Amino acid sequence: xxxxxxxxxxxxxxxxxxxxxNIDAKALLDRCRELDDLRRAxxxxxxxxxxxxxxxxxxxxxxxxxxxxxxxxxxxxxSAEMKNGIxxxxxxxxxxxxxxxxxxxxxxNAPNAKVPAGKTPEDNVVVMQEGAIxxxxxxxxxxxELGEEYGFLHMDLGVKLTGAGFxxxxxxxxxxxxxxxxxxxxxxxxxxxxxxxxxxxVNADSAFATGQLPDKEGQMYHAAVDDLYLIPTAEVxxxxxxxxxxxxxxxxxxxxxxxxxCFRREAGSYGAHVRGLNRVHQFDKVEIVxxxxxxxxxxxxxxxxxxxxxxxxxxxxPYRQLLLCGxxxxxxxAMTYDMEVFSAAQxxxxxxxxxxxxxxxxxxxxxxxxxxxxxxxxxAHTLNGSALALARIVAALLExxxxxxxxxxxxxxxxxxxxxxxxx
RNA sequence: GGAGAGGUGGCAGAGUGGUCGAAUGCGGCGGUCUUGAAAACCGCUUUACCUACGGGUAACGGGGGUUCGAAUCCCUCCCUCUCCGCCA
Numbered sequence: 001x002x003x004x005x006x007x008x009x010x011x012x013x014x015x016x017x018x019x020x021x022n023i024d025a026k027a028l029l030d031r032c033r034e035l036d037d038l039r040r041a042x043x044x045x046x047x048x049x050x051x052x053x054x055x056x057x058x059x060x061x062x063x064x065x066x067x068x069x070x071x072x073x074x075x076x077x078x079s080a081e082m083k084n085g086i087x088x089x090x091x092x093x094x095x096x097x098x099x100x101x102x103x104x105x106x107x108x109n110a111p112n113a114k115v116p117a118g119k120t121p122e123d124n125v126v127v128m129q130e131g132a133i134x135x136x137x138x139x140x141x142x143x144x145e146l147g148e149e150y151g152f153l154h155m156d157l158g159v160k161l162t163g164a165g166f167x168x169x170x171x172x173x174x175x176x177x178x179x180x181x182x183x184x185x186x187x188x189x190x191x192x193x194x195x196x197x198x199x200x201x202v203n204a205d206s207a208f209a210t211g212q213l214p215d216k217e218g219q220m221y222h223a224a225v226d227d228l229y230l231i232p233t234a235e236v237x238x239x240x241x242x243x244x245x246x247x248x249x250x251x252x253x254x255x256x257x258x259x260x261x262c263f264r265r266e267a268g269s270y271g272a273h274v275r276g277l278n279r280v281h282q283f284d285k286v287e288i289v290x291x292x293x294x295x296x297x298x299x300x301x302x303x304x305x306x307x308x309x310x311x312x313x314x315x316x317x318p319y320r321q322l323l324l325c326g327x328x329x330x331x332x333x334a335m336t337y338d339m340e341v342f343s344a345a346q347x348x349x350x351x352x353x354x355x356x357x358x359x360x361x362x363x364x365x366x367x368x369x370x371x372x373x374x375x376x377x378x379x380a381h382t383l384n385g386s387a388l389a390l391a392r393i394v395a396a397l398l399e400x401x402x403x404x405x406x407x408x409x410x411x412x413x414x415x416x417x418x419x420x421x422x423x424x
Numbered sequence: 425g426g427a428g429a430g431g432u433g434g435c436a437g438a439g440u441g442g443u444c445g446a447a448u449g450c451g452g453c454g455g456u457c458u459u460g461a462a463a464a465c466c467g468c469u470u471u472a473c474c475u476a477c478g479g480g481u482a483a484c485g486g487g488g489g490u491u492c493g494a495a496u497c498c499c500u501c502c503c504u505c506u507c508c509g510c511c512a
Contacts, residue, residue, distance in 0.1 A: 061442040
């Protein structure tokens with residue numbers, strides 16, 4: 001949720017930045033202004049009347065004490081009259097605040113000045129690309145065939161247990177998952193991130209604060225009996241660790257990392273492009289989360305990108321970095337880099353990481369603040385990124401490294417897998 | 425799941441109808457003293473919103489009610505803790 005003060009006081013900037021989302025920013029801001037003006041006027045009126053009533057009520061007590069019963073009764077009568085007016089303005093204030101709040105949560109984050117204009121993924125900017133794309137030849141198999149052939153990935157068993165998009169791994173496949181998770185966690189820890197193991201279910205407050213609710217309701221699995229949501233990413237519980245906190249400045253930056261399974265309904269997405277591990281309902285992910293002072297947040301974003309690049313290099317995967325255009329960015333983000341790896345048998349780029357700076361968009365909902373040099377609470381900036389998401393990394397690893405003797409495991413991973421080759 | 429207790433400021437903990445946004449202690453910040461530090465002493469120390477920038481309004485788990493007036497009384501929801509049961 002954007003800050004009301006920002007929309008008011010930096011109207012021009014807000015309008016320009018929001019326009020990158022290809023939305024009618026002017027109309028949105030006009031509506032905001034209108035509601036906010038009404039809210040302020042109402043509050044001013046209400047406060048004045050409330051103040052009068054408070055004075056009167058106090059006088060009732062004093063008159064009673066002084067034994068002036070008649071005067072006290074008169075004051076009571078007068079205050080009873082005032083209450084109607086107060087109730088009216090109170091109602092109006094509540095309604096206006098509610099309307100304003102409901103309106104504000106529908107406005108997406110304002111893209112940063114560096115975000116390119118554009119409407120579709122076609123308009124995303126390739127920032128850099130690195131790593132040789134393997135030449136596999138026509139006999140190359142997509143990962144779902146490899147998984148079946150080698151016997152470590154069982155999409156069909158997942159269907160039996162749960163439904164489509166819930167993969168079952170076994171043997172070397174299972175071990176590879178665990179190896180990747182450990183490898184990513186170790187790398188993040190080396191880079192100064194604090195490991196967190198959070199709950200995998202969250203309440204509605206948490207889901208709201210990071211922006212999953214109310215708009216992306218259909219994305220999450222909901223355990224209705226207890227009204228809890230299965231997390232779509234560790235970002236949700238880990239960022240919410242700091243909900244309703246005012247941190248001392250010396251606690252920043254906060255650098256957390258967490259591994260969790262991630263659950264996504266992905267309603268309606270079926271077909272060839274989502275085969276195998278390309279898009280699943282449950283996958284494993286190691287997520288890095290940072291809380292930063294505003295002046296440091298963009299440097300932090302670049303630092304997170306560098307961290308992820310290091311992981312991809314270590315895994316010897318060809319990858320590229322995209323700067324998302326205004327039309328392709330997530331609702332809550334001010335600037336997002338996507339990292340994609342090339343999966344050589346499918347001949348396509350797969351998104352394996354999305355690294356975003358949310359500026360104050362999440363912290364405003366979270367009420368996550370820190371005390372600046374002037375000791376006044378200010379909203380912190382939050383960031384997060386996948387480092388990394390497993391299922392697609394596995395897909396690319398399998399496809400790119402297939403050979404006649406088996407599937408090669410990158411050197412950096414071998415201490416974790418305990419084998420150098422996946423064999424039949 | 426059953427029975428009971430309780431939710432107040434960073435923490436601990438008072439307050440059961442009227443200057444209570446809230447005693448006191450601890451912690452934190454500033455100062456006096458000191459070569460320095462400690463101790464001692466003094467002062468300050470929640471947040472949000474509105475503002476004619478003088479101030480004002482709101483918040484004691486959430487919501488509703490009673491009352492001229494609610495942290496205090498009533499209703500309701502949520503949460504936490506203790507004991508019992510079940511259990512990795």
